Amino acid sequence: MSNKLQSIKQRYGIIGRAEALDRALSTAVRVANTDLSVLITGESGVGKEIFSRIIHDNSARKHNNFIAINCGAIPEGTINSELFGHEKGAFTGASGERKGYFETYNGGTIFLDEVGEMPLDTQTFLLRVLETGEFIRVGSSKVLQTDVRIIAATNVELSEKIKSGKFREDLYYRLNTVPIGLPPLRKRREDIYMLFRKFAIDFAEKYRTTPIQLDENARQLLENYVWPGNIRELKNVAEQISVLSEDRMLGAESLIQLLPNITQRNLPMIPETNGSQGNSFQEREILYKLLFDMKGDLNDLKSLVFELIRNNDLHVPDLKSIKSLQLSANRTTSTTKNKGDQNLEELLQHNSVKKEDSSEKANQYKPIIIDNSGQQRYDEMEVVEENLSLEENTRELIKKALKKHSGRRKEAAQDLGISERTLYRKIKEYDLE
Numbered sequence: 001m002s003n004k005l006q007s008i009k010q011r012y013g014i015i016g017r018a019e020a021l022d023r024a025l026s027t028a029v030r031v032a033n034t035d036l037s038v039l040i041t042g043e044s045g046v047g048k049e050i051f052s053r054i055i056h057d058n059s060a061r062k063h064n065n066f067i068a069i070n071c072g073a074i075p076e077g078t079i080n081s082e083l084f085g086h087e088k089g090a091f092t093g094a095s096g097e098r099k100g101y102f103e104t105y106n107g108g109t110i111f112l113d114e115v116g117e118m119p120l121d122t123q124t125f126l127l128r129v130l131e132t133g134e135f136i137r138v139g140s141s142k143v144l145q146t147d148v149r150i151i152a153a154t155n156v157e158l159s160e161k162i163k164s165g166k167f168r169e170d171l172y173y174r175l176n177t178v179p180i181g182l183p184p185l186r187k188r189r190e191d192i193y194m195l196f197r198k199f200a201i202d203f204a205e206k207y208r209t210t211p212i213q214l215d216e217n218a219r220q221l222l223e224n225y226v227w228p229g230n231i232r233e234l235k236n237v238a239e240q241i242s243v244l245s246e247d248r249m250l251g252a253e254s255l256i257q258l259l260p261n262i263t264q265r266n267l268p269m270i271p272e273t274n275g276s277q278g279n280s281f282q283e284r285e286i287l288y289k290l291l292f293d294m295k296g297d298l299n300d301l302k303s304l305v306f307e308l309i310r311n312n313d314l315h316v317p318d319l320k321s322i323k324s325l326q327l328s329a330n331r332t333t334s335t336t337k338n339k340g341d342q343n344l345e346e347l348l349q350h351n352s353v354k355k356e357d358s359s360e361k362a363n364q365y366k367p368i369i370i371d372n373s374g375q376q377r378y379d380e381m382e383v384v385e386e387n388l389s390l391e392e393n394t395r396e397l398i399k400k401a402l403k404k405h406s407g408r409r410k411e412a413a414q415d416l417g418i419s420e421r422t423l424y425r426k427i428k429e430y431d432l433e
Contacts (some may be wrong), residue, residue, distance in 0.1 A: 004029065008058075012050055015198050016191035020183035024051070031178045032058035037130060039115075039175045040153040042182030045230035048153040051180060052111040061149055064108035067101060072117035079122050081138050090139025102135055102146045115152040115175065116161050123168045126150075130174045150175065185227040185234060192223045195231060199238035210248045212241055216425075217252035221262050290393050395430045398423070402432070 005025055008014070014025070031038055032055045040048045049068055056066045074082055081090075085100030101110055112118070118126070129135050130150060134143050152175045161167035185192060197211070204211040214222060227233055241250065241258050255262055401412040413423040426432075 008054060012054060013198075014047075014050070015195045016188055018183060018188040018191050020181075021188060021191070024180050024182050025054070027178065027180050028054050029058060031055065031180075033060065035149055037149075037175050037177045038151045038180060039178070040151065040180045040182065042153075042155060043184045043228075043230055044155045045232035046182040046184060047231055048155075048182060049111065049113065051182065052109075052151045052153065055151055056109040056111075056149070059109070059149065061107065061109055065105045066109045066111070067105055068111040068113060069101060070113045072114040076119045079119060080125065083122065084125060084135045084137055086138035087140045090137075094139070097137075100135075100137065102129060102148055103144060105148055106146050107148070109149040109151060112150065112152045114154060116154040116156045116158055116167060120166070120168065123171050127168065127171045127174060130171075185230040186225075189223045192227070192234065193219055195234055196222060196238050199235045200242055203239050203242045209242070212238070212245060213249050214255065215249060215251050218250050218255040221252055221255055225262050287390055287393060290397050391430075394426070395432070398426055398430065399432060402427075 005022060008025065008029065009016075014021075028038075028051050038052075038055060040051055042048055052068065053066065056062060069083075071079065080086075081094075081098065081100065083100050083102055085098050085103055086094050088094060088097050112126075125135060129146065129148075133145055133147060135146060136143055158167050158172050158176075162169045162172060185195075193214070196214070200211045200213075203209075229236070237259060241255070244258055245254065247254065250258075397416065398412070401415050402409070405411040405415065409423055409427070410420050413420040416423065
């Protein structure tokens with residue numbers, strides 16, 4: 001089957017080695033020799049029409065006609081006439097009878113693109129064609145027969161359309177006999193640069209120019225873009241920069257100048273410092289991992305403090321009294337706030353005097369480890385500002401991963417969640433050899 005899939009890719013110009021793409025292509029080839037209805041789902045621009053051609057060209061109907069119809073592009077008042085035909089005088093402007101697509105392409109294949117936009121009454125007529133092969137022209141009472149293969153496609157969730165009453169559930173199950181889901185381009189990142197090179201070379205051959213190329217950083221930007229327009233958008237981008245760029249080898253900065261939106265990500269945004277526009281997607285992943293590790297360390301520290309308080313019978317001040325004073329202070333003016341602070345100090349001093357007077361209660365307050373009676377109860381603390389440098393944190397995290405795995409780079413890269421090639425590049429960049 002792999003050789004057959006490869007030949008089909010070459011025949012139809014399909015570029016890619018993603019597993020989801022191969023699985024969809026394999027399903028299309030297997031169902032081609034049957035007359036089962038097929039529903040192709042996927043976002044706009046993923047190549048649904050190409051898959052309908054593959055199914056038709058590999059079926060017993062390949063010598064008969066094929067037509068692709070965009071249901072969303074036909075006005076609601078004329079779609080029944082377009083699909084099923086009409087009789088003379090059936091409506092205003094019907095000066096003669098007309099054959100519809102189901103009659104004209106009898107024995108062939110009809111591809112109904114954007115089937116979710118089809119009006120409800122047309123859905124009823126289509127359901128009858130799928131169930132019995134019968135249809136009636138607009139303005140006629142004569143039942144006609146047709147033998148067509150229906151392949152439908154949609155870029156919306158038909159289940160949501162069914163819930164809102166805009167699509168018939170019985171028609172959905174008729175169309176969805178064999179479902180084929182095409183993956184969006186953002187889930188085929190290993191195929192993005194190959195597709196880009198194909199489009200760039202095709203453009204260069206057509207206009208007799210040198211194909212555009214990207215360096216490693218520009219390639220990473222291209223592969224990590226979200227691509228809402230999928231393959232159609234990628235082709236437009238390849239042609240656009242082939243025209244606008246004077247250099248045939250583009251770096252990250254040049255690519256950003258030509259395509260400012262190329263830096264958009266699905267991840268939360270991090271404020272960029274000067275010169276950090278070329279930071280790779282992998283570097284941000286390292287930073288997110290570091291932040292999550294810091295959060296885990298903070299939770300461990302909280303648990304340790306609570307454990308020390310519980311095991312050493314430590315006294316914790318009455319927070320309710322302090323909070324009540326703070327709340328009352330917030331409702332007054334600044335003068336009242338100062339008075340509230342004074343009351344808080346008096347309350348704490350009063351509690352301290354009570355502790356000294358009562359030896360029985362004083363024995364309850366034990367030190368955690370060491371009792372330095374000659375020193376003040378609380379030592380002064382030095383506040384150390386946390387290093388927030390992305391480069392330094394990345395360097396330290398890579399060093400920890402290499403130390404953890406005894407210098408084994410492959411395992412360190414897996415632990416960091418980045419590719420081994422990216423780890424090699426960072427080791428060289430940060431001189432961690």
